[in-house]
Every structure is written in structure tokens, then in C-alpha cells.
Amino acid sequence: MDKYSEFYNLLDEKTRLFKDIPKEKNIRVISHLDSDGICAASIITKALIRENRPHSVSIVSQLKENIIQELSNEKYDVFIFTDLGSGQIELIDKYLKDKTIFILDHHEINDAIIDNEKIHHINPHLFKINGSKEISGSGVVYLFAEKINDENKDLSHIPIIGAIGDNQENEGFEFLNNQILSTAIANKKINVEKGLKFFGLETKPLYKVLSNCTEPVIPGISGDDQKTIDFLESIDISPFIGNKARKFFNLTADEKEKLISALIIKRNNEENPEDILGNLYLIEGESDGMPTKDAREFSTLLNACGRLNRSSLGIGACLNNHNMKKKAIESLKDYKREIMNSINWYDRNKKDTDKIITGDNYIILKPKDQILETLIGTLTSIVSRNKKITPNTFIMSLAELEDGNMKVSIRIANCDNDTIDVNGIVKEITDFLGGESGGHKMAAGAIIDPELEDDFIAKAINIFETKYPKEIIINEIDD
Numbered sequence: 001m002d003k004y005s006e007f008y009n010l011l012d013e014k015t016r017l018f019k020d021i022p023k024e025k026n027i028r029v030i031s032h033l034d035s036d037g038i039c040a041a042s043i044i045t046k047a048l049i050r051e052n053r054p055h056s057v058s059i060v061s062q063l064k065e066n067i068i069q070e071l072s073n074e075k076y077d078v079f080i081f082t083d084l085g086s087g088q089i090e091l092i093d094k095y096l097k098d099k100t101i102f103i104l105d106h107h108e109i110n111d112a113i114i115d116n117e118k119i120h121h122i123n124p125h126l127f128k129i130n131g132s133k134e135i136s137g138s139g140v141v142y143l144f145a146e147k148i149n150d151e152n153k154d155l156s157h158i159p160i161i162g163a164i165g166d167n168q169e170n171e172g173f174e175f176l177n178n179q180i181l182s183t184a185i186a187n188k189k190i191n192v193e194k195g196l197k198f199f200g201l202e203t204k205p206l207y208k209v210l211s212n213c214t215e216p217v218i219p220g221i222s223g224d225d226q227k228t229i230d231f232l233e234s235i236d237i238s239p240f241i242g243n244k245a246r247k248f249f250n251l252t253a254d255e256k257e258k259l260i261s262a263l264i265i266k267r268n269n270e271e272n273p274e275d276i277l278g279n280l281y282l283i284e285g286e287s288d289g290m291p292t293k294d295a296r297e298f299s300t301l302l303n304a305c306g307r308l309n310r311s312s313l314g315i316g317a318c319l320n321n322h323n324m325k326k327k328a329i330e331s332l333k334d335y336k337r338e339i340m341n342s343i344n345w346y347d348r349n350k351k352d353t354d355k356i357i358t359g360d361n362y363i364i365l366k367p368k369d370q371i372l373e374t375l376i377g378t379l380t381s382i383v384s385r386n387k388k389i390t391p392n393t394f395i396m397s398l399a400e401l402e403d404g405n406m407k408v409s410i411r412i413a414n415c416d417n418d419t420i421d422v423n424g425i426v427k428e429i430t431d432f433l434g435g436e437s438g439g440h441k442m443a444a445g446a447i448i449d450p451e452l453e454d455d456f457i458a459k460a461i462n463i464f465e466t467k468y469p470k471e472i473i474i475n476e477i478d479d
């Protein structure tokens, strides 16, 4: 039997066990804060409503030990963890003994593999299926929901939004995501079109979409509004009607074609001039020009709701609750404002050495409680993309969390050196000082005791200066 059949068999077996749970049992759902996690929560919510099963949902940014401990005090017998849990299965086993647990996740399994009559663990990694590329958390939940009730096929577009949120789309999807996509297309939930793959095509002015686009680059246009406007006029496409900027969907079919050809010609010295074209995943039934039309923008919308602690609006938007969808879309403004606040904090405090420490090859931000805690990683990433910062400078932020812990985020500015591994750095420090860490080579983070702040910074600076001295890094680039 191949790995996929084994995975589907496990889903069959676990849904049968799930259906045996008495209908009156109140179910506790815990999901992850990002867009995939919100998609996962939406699918399970709708599936439970369809089964007439009472439930309550919470969204968390990390499933930390204290959260699991608190859950053990709640009067629920059945817990469903979605898009998280596989890395905390030992803690779940420890605190939620005697409870019935379903873990529907796609993250790496760090701890021991536990699967017994109480803990039902569903994760593609159990069958050597790559959960970081082949299926998202919401995808796992969707397959589970589809087996509970065939009607849940009307949710099949949601795991596509989740998978895009988790960066699983790359000129199409891999096998399991593709199976789900086929269901979504067959059920008229998604329409896949080839088109310009620029972000914001549905909602942003066309000239802005083009000038903002640096990946892929459009020579002579990227980064320059005026040149973009001139370019559009030169091919007889008016960027404005009156003083209102046009959006891509406002163009006629002829204009769209003309634009695409002109962009490809502009890119004729690039490696793949046609790289501007890709799959667009358009949600059926959504209006043109709305952030809920294009699955990529929908995913950003959900992420914004999560970061603003308004996940319920994201769930409402996924489940097509008109009012909540409207509020979710309105939240994008607040999200932009919060991001601007955090960028302004950085600009304002560049010279304040209590708040921002600048060294030869590092910049350390200490916003304390001055920016929204869910945006610490986002701010660190934004600073790391600032072209004025020397490539391969470490950007590290330490900020206070509402729960009293301290969050550390670390990135590499304009990184062009793949020997740098920030996950390794963070792990080395937390192994030494204590705390939980995680991430990958280019982006990592930790949760530490705030009392460790100074020690953490000292140790980090020591590693930046001794392991990655500026001369070595720059010499490596020149090679």
C-alpha cells in the first residue's frame, strides 16, 4: 500500500472513531493564529455545526505548556487541535490524560509518536508525506471533514487558501493539495486561471501593483510609480479614469492581453521573461475587486485578522457570514495602521540606544510593549528587507508579551549568504540559557523569561561577532 492510501486509511479509521463520540459531548477546538490555522478552525467549526455538535473554538499563536495546562482545567472531554499539536504531543498527553484528543496537524513531529485509544494523531509526516509542502493544516482538517460528511465538500476552497498561506503553492500544488483543489474545482468553489501573479491585482491600483512588484522584477518599472504610469500610457492603457486609479480587473480583455505582452517584452533580458504569469486561484461567488476573490489576498486578509486578535472575523469570512466578512475586510485598514505604527516606532527610535542597539553586523530592537505583540516578527522582517541595511546584518527584536514572557525574533537583512543559520543561533542560546525556540535558517524565534533579556542579547552579540564577523561574510559574498 502506498503512503497516500495509508494516510487516507488512517483518516477513515479516525473519522469512524470520531462519529462514535456521543452527540451531546461539548467539544473544545484549539487552532493556530495564522491564515492556515484560521482556515482549519473554519472548516472544523462548520463540520461540527453540520453534525449538531456543541463546541467552542480558541485561536492561539503558540501552543505553550501553560495553555495546555489551563485547558486541563476546562470541563471538556473532547479536544480537537488543528494546525498545531504535533510538536506538543507529550505535553498534551501529560496534561490532558483521560480526555479524548484529536490532533489534526501537518507540522513536523518533534516529540515521541503517541497514538493510543485516547490520543488520535493525524499528520502526513507519520507516513513520510512532506507536510510542509504537500498539505496544510487546514487540508488535513478538510480531508477529515469530508469523510465525516460529504456535504463538507462545499468547504473545499478553504484549504487552498490555507495552503497558499503556508507557502505551499509553487506554480501549482503537490499531490494531496492537488486532490483537494480538484474537489474544489469540481464543486465550483474555485476557478484556476493563468494570469499575472502579482499580489494585490484585485484590490490595488494597477500602476501600484506593477511598481511595487520586485519579485519578479520588471526592469524600468519596479519601484518607480511615475515610470510605471508612463509605461502604461506608452502602451495606450490609461492608468486613471478621471482621477481614479484603475485596477487590473477594470481593464478590457484586449488591454489585459496588451499589458501582459508588453510586460514580457520588458523582461526579455531576464532569465524567464514569462515568469510574471502564474496560476490565479479565484474563489467562485466572490466579487471582483474584493480581497476575498483571489485566494492569495484572502489568505493575507485572514493573517491580518489573526494578528489583530480578530480571528473570529476571519472564520466568519471563510464561512461566508456577510457581516463578519465585511468587518474582516474593514480590518485591513487597522492592520496597515498597526504595521505603520511599528515601522514608525523603528524610525523614531533609531538613535535611542536604549531601544535600538546597532553594532557592526547586527541591529537589536527592544520595543518592549510599544508595538502589537503579534507584529514583532512582521516588523523584524520588514526591517530586514530595508535596502539601506548592509546585506547579512542580523536583525533581532525582543518584546514583552501580555502573558509576561518575552518574544525574540531574528532575521537576516537582505540575506545573500546561505551559510547563515539563525535557527541554529537561537537554539544554541536557548539550549544554554533556557526558553523555547523554533524556526528555520532565515527566520527564527524564541520565547524566553524576560529576566534573561540582557544575557540573551550578550550571548547573541557574541555569536554574531565571533561566528559571523563582517569581513568573513563580505568576503564570502565577493566569491
Ligand SMILES: [Mn+2]
Pocket: 036, 037, 083, 106, 136, 137, 138, 166
Ligand atoms: Mn499550517
